Amino acid sequence: MPAVEIKPGVYWIGVNDRTTDLFEGLWPITKEGVSYNSYFVDDEKKVLIDLTKSFKVDEFLNQISQITDIARIDYIVINHMEPDHSGVLSTMRKIAPNVTLVGCKKTKDMLASFLGITENIRVIQDGETLPLGKRELQFFVTPFVHWPETIMTYELSDKILFSCDAFGGYGALRGAIFDDECTDFDFYERESLRYYVNIVAKYSAPVLKATDRLTDVPVDIIAPSHGLIWRKNPQIIVQLYKTWAGYAGGKTEPGVTLVYGSMYGNTEAMMNAVAQGISSVGVPVDIFDAARTHSSYILPSLWTKRGVMIGAPTYETKLFPPVAQILEMAVQKRVLNKKVAVFGSYGWSKGAEKHLEEIIAPLEWEMVDLFQFNGRPTQEDLKKGETFGVNFATLVKTE
Numbered sequence: 001m002p003a004v005e006i007k008p009g010v011y012w013i014g015v016n017d018r019t020t021d022l023f024e025g026l027w028p029i030t031k032e033g034v035s036y037n038s039y040f041v042d043d044e045k046k047v048l049i050d051l052t053k054s055f056k057v058d059e060f061l062n063q064i065s066q067i068t069d070i071a072r073i074d075y076i077v078i079n080h081m082e083p084d085h086s087g088v089l090s091t092m093r094k095i096a097p098n099v100t101l102v103g104c105k106k107t108k109d110m111l112a113s114f115l116g117i118t119e120n121i122r123v124i125q126d127g128e129t130l131p132l133g134k135r136e137l138q139f140f141v142t143p144f145v146h147w148p149e150t151i152m153t154y155e156l157s158d159k160i161l162f163s164c165d166a167f168g169g170y171g172a173l174r175g176a177i178f179d180d181e182c183t184d185f186d187f188y189e190r191e192s193l194r195y196y197v198n199i200v201a202k203y204s205a206p207v208l209k210a211t212d213r214l215t216d217v218p219v220d221i222i223a224p225s226h227g228l229i230w231r232k233n234p235q236i237i238v239q240l241y242k243t244w245a246g247y248a249g250g251k252t253e254p255g256v257t258l259v260y261g262s263m264y265g266n267t268e269a270m271m272n273a274v275a276q277g278i279s280s281v282g283v284p285v286d287i288f289d290a291a292r293t294h295s296s297y298i299l300p301s302l303w304t305k306r307g308v309m310i311g312a313p314t315y316e317t318k319l320f321p322p323v324a325q326i327l328e329m330a331v332q333k334r335v336l337n338k339k340v341a342v343f344g345s346y347g348w349s350k351g352a353e354k355h356l357e358e359i360i361a362p363l364e365w366e367m368v369d370l371f372q373f374n375g376r377p378t379q380e381d382l383k384k385g386e387t388f389g390v391n392f393a394t395l396v397k398t399e
């Protein structure tokens with residue numbers, strides 16, 4: 001894609017990634033893709049804000065060359081050192097050896113440790129400005145949105161916030177790069193939530209701190225480093241991020257995430273009865289087979305819904321491993337404030353429930369119910385399972 005002018009002299013330059021299977025080597029994006037958005041400000045001083053992953057480098061360089069001589073670029077602002085934004089930095093410095101890199105104190109440390117760069121670095125403080133000629137940039141230090149060195153950059157004339165990972169999402173750009181041109185908003189909302197929970201959610205407190213910091217900053221355009229640029233209504237994505245960040249400590253949605261696994265169908269049979277019970281109360285339920293669904297797709301439901309229903313058989317005295325893995329990831333991502341109920345089949349000595357309690361102990365979820373049964377569930381067991389689902393859903397609905 002060629003560069004796109006956002007405002008006179010301010011350009012989006014970006015690379016759409018539709019071939020990487022795992023973002024951060026972990027999160028599946030095979031079907032959805034991702035974009036690495038970079039921005040160029042063409043003034044008396046010429047500035048690149050964020051770069052891209054070291055991927056389709058020729059395409060990236062050609063986009064810049066259409067607008068300016070790369071060797072003449074004065075500044076590269078490093079909002080974030082993660083290689084999805086800094087991967088092409090060493091190459092850029094070879095082409096523009098005199099370029100000054102702009103970041104905070106921690107950026108300077110990381111430039112040395114990740115890339116061996118120790119010169120031509122301008123360290124900025126929170127709120128500091130950088131005159132470019134007609135335009136001026138201001139920097140906000142926003143640690144842990146997503147790494148400790150993360151900053152955001154603000155252009156004062158057109159009120160553009162270059163927010164880096166914040167307000168971004170998975171999803172390669174599907175033609176439209178602006179919110180007002182976008183015809184598949186549901187896709188971007190879903191993929192922004194998945195991205196938020198996979199990548200940023202653990203740092204929800206810093207996200208809320210950053211959004212508070214920006215309350216008095218008039219923003220007309222939000223230009224993140226992944227996904228759509230928000231110029232029609234930037235408040236949509238700000239509000240979504242605030243709501244998602246708020247779930248870490250506040251009210252979540254009245255719904256149930258049902259994560260189950262089953263080797264020979266006994267726990268699965270019970271899962272259907274439990275789900276019937278939950279649905280009969282009119283509470284939404286997302287059902288995931290833990291062995292067949294990557295945690296990337298389960299975490300958004302776990303994050304947003306109030307109730308967690310776990311179905312897993314005992315496996316070698318422990319919880320069925322695929323279910324254990326999902327819960328371990330929930331612990332890693334600090335999925336807090338949940339009510340949980342557990343069911344599952346065992347053959348002889350049980351053990352799943354104890355293991356589960358050990359895994360989720362750090363999250364302090366409220367364990368409200370447990371239902372274990374021996375072998376294949378009887379009709380009577382299934383009836384109990386349905387009631388078990390009804391009781392849990394009623395509790396989740398009324399809280």
Ligand SMILES: Cc1cc2nc3c(=O)[nH]c(=O)nc-3n(C[C@H](O)[C@H](O)[C@H](O)COP(=O)(O)O)c2cc1C
Nearest residue numbers: 262263264265266267313316317345347348349350
């Ligand atoms: C590999 C394997 C390991 C098992 N380990 C245990 C165990 O340690 N303790 C136990 O009570 N049952 C154990 N079981 C029995 C299962 O928990 C039991 O068969 C259960 O009904 C399986 O439910 P499912 O059909 O939903 O997978 C094991 C079964 C398998 C296949």
Ligand SMILES: [Fe+2]
Nearest residue numbers: 080082146165
């Ligand atoms: Fe990041």
Ligand SMILES: [Fe+2]
Nearest residue numbers: 082084165225
């Ligand atoms: Fe990123």
